[in-house]
Every structure is written in structure tokens, then in C-alpha cells.
Amino acid sequence: MEWPARFYELRRGEGCPMCEQGRPDETPYGARIFAGDLADAYLQRADIQRGYSVVVWRGRHVAEPTELEPEEAAAYWLEVLRVGRALERHLEPVKLNYDVLGNSLPHLHTHIIPRYADDPKPGWPFPFPEDDPPPIDDVAFRADVDALRALLA
Numbered sequence: 739m740e741w742p743a744r745f746y747e748l749r750r751g752e753g754c755p756m757c758e759q760g761r762p763d764e765t766p767y768g769a770r771i772f773a774g775d776l777a778d779a780y781l782q783r784a785d786i787q788r789g790y791s792v793v794v795w796r797g798r799h800v801a802e803p804t805e806l807e808p809e810e811a812a813a814y815w816l817e818v819l820r821v822g823r824a825l826e827r828h829l830e831p832v833k834l835n836y837d838v839l840g841n842s843l844p845h846l847h848t849h850i851i852p853r854y855a856d857d858p859k860p861g862w863p864f865p866f867p868e869d870d871p872p873p874i875d876d877v878a879f880r881a882d883v884d885a886l887r888a889l890l891a
């Protein structure tokens with residue numbers, strides 16, 4: 739097994755979908771709940787875990803947080819934490835996980851995954867499914883989007 743050639747292109751920012759998408763209110767994967775100075779947060783539509791959100795760095799293309807200047811890094815992580823606090827307030831999880839992976843799309847983003855009392859794997863990293871399941875019920879999804887937007891306004 740090797741990293742595909744495409745990964746190295748994406749890592750350099752060539753054809754990076756997160757750079758090319760701009761700052762939309764909706765993506766194929768989620769709805770924006772927060773628009774910060776340097777980051778956008780999207781509540782994920784796939785029925786993986788209630789409240790699962792992705793915070794996307796919206797500056798120039800970087801693959802690793804180590805590529806940020808100190809002020810950029812401070813501002814990015816403070817915006818990530820702001821989203822985390824809203825998820826804590828709205829959903830009261832047992833634990834929040836912050837995953838900085840980027841193994842399939844190497845543009846800096848942070849997965850925030852609430853872990854609940856009835857978690858699929860307590861004590862371990864969240865077991866993401868290989869393929870996205872169908873979307874969350876739209877009425878429930880929109881209610882969470884509205885509540886989180888209000889907390890993050």
C-alpha cells in the first residue's frame with residue numbers, strides 16, 4: 739500500500755476541493771453553523787453521530803496546522819473551541835473528540851465528534867464507517883442547525 743499520487747497533489751493544494759469551494763452555507767456534506775474570521779464549521783448531514791461537525795480552515799491552502807503562523811494558529815484553534823463549546827451546550831456529550839486527520843483530504847480541518855453515554859465504542863477513537871450512511875432526518879438536522887447557529891451567533 740502507498741499513498742496515491744493524487745494525495746501528493748492535494749497536499750500541495752492542486753485541485754483542493756476545500757480551497758475551491760469558497761465559503762458556502764451548504765456543502766454536499768453539511769450545513770454551515772459558524773462563519774468565523776478564519777474558519778467555517780459545518781454540521782454533518784450523514785447519520786454518523788448527532789452533532790458531528792467539521793471546522794474548515796479558510797485561509798490559504800495548508801495541509802498541516804504546523805504550517806500556520808502563530809497568530810493564525812491561535813485564531814484557528816480559538817474558533818474550533820468556540821464551536822466545541824456550542825456543541826457541549828446544545829448536546830451535553832460525555833466527551834468531545836477533536837480529530838485532525840486530513841488523510842483523504844489534506845487541507846487543514848478538524849472533526850469534532852460528540853461522544854454520548856450510549857457511544858458505539860467508549861474509551862476508544864470514534865469508529866467512523868467506511869462509507870457515509872444515509873442523512874439524518876431533515877427536520878431533526880435543521881433543528882440542530884438552527885440551535886447551533888443561534889449559540890454561535
Ligand SMILES: [Zn+2]
Nearest residue numbers: 754757799845
Ligand atoms: Zn486547500
